[in-house]
Amino acid sequence: MKTGFGVLLTVCVGCHSAADEPGEPVLRLWKASHGETAQDFERVLAPFFAQHPDLRLEAVVHPWQGWDERYATAYTGGMPPDVAYMPDEFWPRFAAAGKLTALDEMFPDQIEAMSREYPDNLWQLGSLGGHQYGIPFVYVSWHLYYNPELFDRAGLAYPPATPDAADFDGWTWERFREVGLALSQDLDGDGAQDQWGLAWSTLDVNPNAIYPFLWQGGADLLDADRRHNGFAERGAVGFGFMRQLARDGIVPEDGLHPGPSELFYDGRAGMLIAPESTIHILKRDFPDLPFGAAIVPRGPATDFYEGRGAFGNSGFWVLSQDSPRPREAFELLCELTSSTPSAAMMEVVQLFGARKDWQAPQDDPRLETFIRGQRYLVPYPLHPRLRLVHTIIQAEVQAMLLDRRTPEEAVAAAAAAVDALVALR
Amino acid sequence: MIRSDRSAYAFLAPYLALFTVFLLAPVVWAFGLSLQSGGLLEGTRYVGLANYGEVWSNPFFKTALRNTAVYAALAVPAAMGLSLATALLVHPLARWWKSLIRVCLFLPLISSAIALAIIWRALLTPGQAGPLNWFLGAFGLPPQNWLGHPDWVIPAIAAFQVWSGYGFWVIVLLAGLDAVPSQLYEAARVDGAGRWQLFSRITLPMLRPTLLFLSVMGVIWNLQLFDAVFILTQGGPANASVSVVYYIYRGAFHFDQLGHSATMSVLLFLLVMGLTLAQMRYGRRDEDAA
Numbered sequence: 001m002k003t004g005f006g007v008l009l010t011v012c013v014g015c016h017s018a019a020d021e022p023g024e025p026v027l028r029l030w031k032a033s034h035g036e037t038a039q040d041f042e043r044v045l046a047p048f049f050a051q052h053p054d055l056r057l058e059a060v061v062h063p064w065q066g067w068d069e070r071y072a073t074a075y076t077g078g079m080p081p082d083v084a085y086m087p088d089e090f091w092p093r094f095a096a097a098g099k100l101t102a103l104d105e106m107f108p109d110q111i112e113a114m115s116r117e118y119p120d121n122l123w124q125l126g127s128l129g130g131h132q133y134g135i136p137f138v139y140v141s142w143h144l145y146y147n148p149e150l151f152d153r154a155g156l157a158y159p160p161a162t163p164d165a166a167d168f169d170g171w172t173w174e175r176f177r178e179v180g181l182a183l184s185q186d187l188d189g190d191g192a193q194d195q196w197g198l199a200w201s202t203l204d205v206n207p208n209a210i211y212p213f214l215w216q217g218g219a220d221l222l223d224a225d226r227r228h229n230g231f232a233e234r235g236a237v238g239f240g241f242m243r244q245l246a247r248d249g250i251v252p253e254d255g256l257h258p259g260p261s262e263l264f265y266d267g268r269a270g271m272l273i274a275p276e277s278t279i280h281i282l283k284r285d286f287p288d289l290p291f292g293a294a295i296v297p298r299g300p301a302t303d304f305y306e307g308r309g310a311f312g313n314s315g316f317w318v319l320s321q322d323s324p325r326p327r328e329a330f331e332l333l334c335e336l337t338s339s340t341p342s343a344a345m346m347e348v349v350q351l352f353g354a355r356k357d358w359q360a361p362q363d364d365p366r367l368e369t370f371i372r373g374q375r376y377l378v379p380y381p382l383h384p385r386l387r388l389v390h391t392i393i394q395a396e397v398q399a400m401l402l403d404r405r406t407p408e409e410a411v412a413a414a415a416a417a418v419d420a421l422v423a424l425r
Numbered sequence: 426m427i428r429s430d431r432s433a434y435a436f437l438a439p440y441l442a443l444f445t446v447f448l449l450a451p452v453v454w455a456f457g458l459s460l461q462s463g464g465l466l467e468g469t470r471y472v473g474l475a476n477y478g479e480v481w482s483n484p485f486f487k488t489a490l491r492n493t494a495v496y497a498a499l500a501v502p503a504a505m506g507l508s509l510a511t512a513l514l515v516h517p518l519a520r521w522w523k524s525l526i527r528v529c530l531f532l533p534l535i536s537s538a539i540a541l542a543i544i545w546r547a548l549l550t551p552g553q554a555g556p557l558n559w560f561l562g563a564f565g566l567p568p569q570n571w572l573g574h575p576d577w578v579i580p581a582i583a584a585f586q587v588w589s590g591y592g593f594w595v596i597v598l599l600a601g602l603d604a605v606p607s608q609l610y611e612a613a614r615v616d617g618a619g620r621w622q623l624f625s626r627i628t629l630p631m632l633r634p635t636l637l638f639l640s641v642m643g644v645i646w647n648l649q650l651f652d653a654v655f656i657l658t659q660g661g662p663a664n665a666s667v668s669v670v671y672y673i674y675r676g677a678f679h680f681d682q683l684g685h686s687a688t689m690s691v692l693l694f695l696l697v698m699g700l701t702l703a704q705m706r707y708g709r710r711d712e713d714a715a
Contacts, residue, residue, distance in 0.1 A: 068678040076465045093681070097466035192553055192568075203573055203661050253551045256573035256662050262550075388680055398663035402575060 026056045027325065027332050030071075030081035032064045034138075034277070034349035044344045048335040055328060075099045080320040082329035083336070085137065087315045088125045088379060089386045094318070095133045096384040101319040102131035107330055114334070121379070122354050126316050128382055134316025135337045136354035138346070141370040141377055142208050142311040144294045145264065145272040145282075150195070154182045154270075159294035162372040168295070173216070173241060176297035180250035183270035197250035199269035201260040202242075202397045207390045208311040209273040210397060214238035215309025215378045216299025221389055222381040227422060230381070231393075232415035237300060239400055239407035246401050255401045265289065273310075276370040280350040283364075293369035296376065305376050312377025314354055385421055392417045452694065459688040464681030476688035486689060488664055489672040492579060496668060497647035499583040504643055505636065507587065508594035513628075515595070516602045527599065530592035538589070542656035545585050546572070572658055575665035582653045582666060589653075590646065594639055601635030602628070637708035641701050648697050669693050 029041060041059040049057055060081070062070065067090070074080045075094060086094070094100050104111045111132050115123050118136050126134030144159060151158055156179055160168040180197025187194050200209055211221070217237030220230035231238075246255040252263055263269040265286050272278075273296070282291055301307040317336055323329045335341060339357055346353045352360065352370070360371050380386055393414050400410035459476055463469035480486055515526050533541060548556050549571035558568035571581040609627050618626065651670040654660060660667035660675070667675075669689060677686035 069674075072465045072678055072681075093466060097468075099466060194553070201573075203658075205659055253570045253573050256570060257551055258546065258570075258572045258658075259550070385680075391675075391679070395661070395663050398661060402663055404663065 025054050025325075026058050027083065027329055028081040029057065029059045029083045029332070029336075030074075031059075031061055031085035032067055033061050034351060036345065036348045037061055040345065040348050044341045045332070045335060048332065048341075052328070052331075055325075057332075075320070075322075078322055080322055082320055082323040082325060083333050084318055084320065085315055086134065086318050088134075088313050088382060089390075091126075091134050091316055091318050092128050092382045092386065093384040095128050095131075099321050100133045101321050101323070101326060101330075102133060103135070103319060103330070104132040106326065110330070110334065114337070117355055117357070119354075119356060122314050125314050125379055125382065134318045135333060136314050137317055137337060137342060138349070138351040139314045139354050139377075140275050140277075140312060141352060141374060142212070142273060142275050143369055143373050144296050145274055145278060146292050146294055147264065147267060147270050147290060148292050149267070149290050150183055150270040151179075154185075156182055158292055159271075159297075161292065161294055161366075161369050163295065163375075164372075169298075171295065172298045173300070177244065177248065177250065180245065180271070181248055184249050193249055194268060196252045196263060196269045197271060198245065199257075199260040199262075199264040199272045200245070200251045200255065201253070201257040202255050202394055202401060203258050204260070207394055208275075210242070210394065211378070212273065212296055212310050213241050213299070214393075215304060216296070216301060216307050217241065218299070218301030218304045218307070220304070220378070220381065221386070221393070222383060222418070222422065226381055226383050229389075229415040229418040229422075231411060234301070235411040235415070236407045239397065239411055241299070242397060243400055243407055256398065276352060276367060277350050279364060279366055291366075293366040295369060295373050305378055308376040309378040310373060310376045312374070313379050383422065388421055389418050392421065455687045455690050455694075457687075458683055459691045461684040461687075462682070464683045465677070466681055469684060472684065476684050477692075480685065480688050480692065483685075485664065485667070485672060486669075489667045489669045492665070492667055493648055493650060493669045495579050496583050496586065496650050497644055499580060500586045500647045501640060501643040503583070504587045504590060504594050505639060508591055508598055508639075509632075509636075511591075511595045512598035512602055513624075516599060523599070527592075527596055530595050532592065533589045534592050538652045539656060541589055542585070542653065545588075546657060549581055573662055575662060578658060578662065578666040582650075582657060583647075585653050585657065586647060586650065590643075594643075597635060597639060598632065601632045605631040633708070637704065640708075641704050644700055644704065645697055648693065648700070 031041075038059040038061045041061070042057060045057055045059075049055060071080075071084070071086075071090075071094070075097075080099065091100065095102075114135060115132075122136040122139060123132075126132055126136055146159055148158060157167065159176075159179070160166075160171050162168075183195065183197040184193060185195045186192060202210055214220070214231060214235060215238070217234055219234040219238060222228070223230045229235075242255060245251045251257075252260055252269070257263070260269070261272060261274070264272040265282075267289060279293070282289055296308055296310045298307040299309075301309075317333050319326065319329055319333055336345075337355070339355065342353055342355060343358060346358065352358070360367060383389070396405065396410040396414035396417075399405045399413075400407055405413065458469070460471060460473055461469035462472045462476065511530075515523055518526070550556070551558070551568065551570040551573060553559060553562060553568050555568065555571075557571065562568065569577050571577045605628060609631070610623055613623055613627060649670050650668040651674065654666055654668050654671040655674070658666045660671055670693070673686045673689045673693070676682045676689070
């Protein structure tokens with residue numbers, strides 16, 4: 001019997017990864033994929049490891065699906081990556097649980113110097129409770145795409161590409177709705193609609209196309225002190241507008257389409273709210289699809305991002321509290337976020353770099369919309385449970401679109417659930 | 426005699442060790458976790474039986490429980506009926522055809538659930554462009570938003586469940602049909618039995634143990650429904666497709682409420698065990714009566 005257990009133990013030890021040995025000079029880096037591979041990191045970081053021949057890189061690039069269980073179990077099990085990439089709605093949960101290194105405490109001088117290399121608003125998104133946990137890497141900017149062919153066919157002027165455009169002030173919810181109605185058509189006359197104004201749905205895992213309507217109505221997800229919801233008072237304006245878009249038939253399937261982007265890609269929807277990286281996807285995968293980029297329309301709010309709140313967030317590199325080599329891991333983090341390597345990675349992932357010295361690509365004039373539209377980007381409020389707020393708001397918007405609740409009832413239900421969530425200990 | 430007992434335990438030991446480590450210990454551990462609050466990252470603290478009291482007042486758990494019961498109520502009889510019909514059709518065929526059909530039916534079981542779900546998402550595309558809606562349109566039926574409407578999302582996922590497990594059910598039933606002695610049919614035919622009498626008086630009673638096994642497994646699998654919900658709908662729209670296991674998963678990994686999730690896991694375990702025992706007792710009672 002003892003021999004049997006001995007054999008079992010030997011097999012288990014044999015299966016144990018060499019990289020897990022405490023003495024092994026390995027730096028583990030994890031990132032959910034934006035299209036890059038582990039080899040891209042190995043290539044970009046090769047000069048760093050040439051200078052540190054005693055260290056080895058173990059880069060893991062994985063899908064976004066299953067992110068929570070992958071990271072929660074790794075950090076809880078005491079085997080986290082030394083350096084990990086986490087967007088701003090992900091990392092506060094880990095920082096609040098004491099799993100990430102407060103970089104300003106451990107490396108105060110370096111962090112002070114690094115802070116000058118980033119725009120203040122992005123740098124602040126890496127900070128929680130007065131401590132800096134994340135170094136910004138990318139920022140994401142969501143605006144509007146449109147299909148000029150469908151606009152031409154409907155005799156519509158294109159929406160404004162930048163704030164300098166002549167018709168910028170007139171690009172309001174009212175105009176947006178008129179345009180959406182004109183684009184929503186039954187082209188073959190069979191009595192069923194086959195073209196829509198906006199390829200939009202609340203069933204998308206990503207809520208980033210829902211929130212702009214909330215923000216443009218003057219509401220936010222949480223209040224300034226992050227202790228309560230931020231939409232109980234003014235959220236019904238945005239909720240009501242989303243219901244209006246569904247009832248008008250401007251969005252497919254009453255805002256409950258499981259894959260609305262496909263309609264834009266197929267040339268059956270006039271507009272789409274999406275990030276800047278979609279430009280490259282469209283050019284690569286749909287070379288025959290004509291498209292333009294425009295700023296999101298203005299809602300009734302005037303005191304919150306001029307009523308043009310659009311989604312924007314940032315992704316950060318963080319350092320594990322349990323890293324056996326914190327100094328080396330921090331050096332790797334510094335290298336990764338420094339000018340040349342981060343610019344090289346931006347070329348691979350086709351996202352915008354967070355550094356002040358990052359040069360936006362000039363190869364496509366449509367990118368100008370996302371660069372000039374930065375002033376309207378609303379970041380998520382930092383909170384350890386923010387992603388659960390998404391689940392709550394999405395479910396209530398869906399209940400409203402299914403006519404189970406009025407906009408006011410949906411907002412009240414979501415507000416009560418969010419308040420209970422943020423108060424939860 | 427004593428030596429013989431020892432050698433029996435020695436042969437059983439590898440299985441018992443694995444059973445203890447991978448099945449029994451997690452169940453005991455889950456029960457321990459159900460007495461605590463908190464989560465993976467935040468840490469846990471002992472709260473006694475408080476979670477068991479709270480879980481019954483949780484409306485989402487009740488929704489998930491109701492949804493799961495509907496999934497099982499739709500999927501198990503549908504799978505049973507379809508696979509029995511298929512097995513009866515395939516069984517008389519020549520061996521070569523039978524083998525080919527077995528392989529085809531088994532393919533979904535060895536395919537990636539993600540790939541299957543992507544295919545189903547495409548099939549269930551809403552509007553007239555969706556293949557299923559296009560097919561139904563040929564019969565004058567209106568298009569449906571299969572995965573986006575609460576009335577259709579559970580039947581759509583149940584259909585996916587039936588389809589993905591259908592091959593296994595048919596293969597087990599074919600094996601059951603092979604085991605029915607042909608002399609019984611011959612004797613009945615000599616006595617003048619018709620096709621319906623052969624089916625109802627010989628085939629069905631002889632398949633009873635197989636059907637009992639499949640119904641028990643079907644109920645267990647469908648009460649543990651997770652991957653189809655996770656891949657196809659993420660519980661939407663408006664939580665209309667949330668299953669108990671998906672809710673347990675979301676609670677543990679998204680809401681960081683490991684104790685609550687463990688409590689629901691224990692309750693689900695008790696429910697599955699209770700239903701299984703009831704099914705087995707019912708099946709045995711029928712066997713005894715026969």
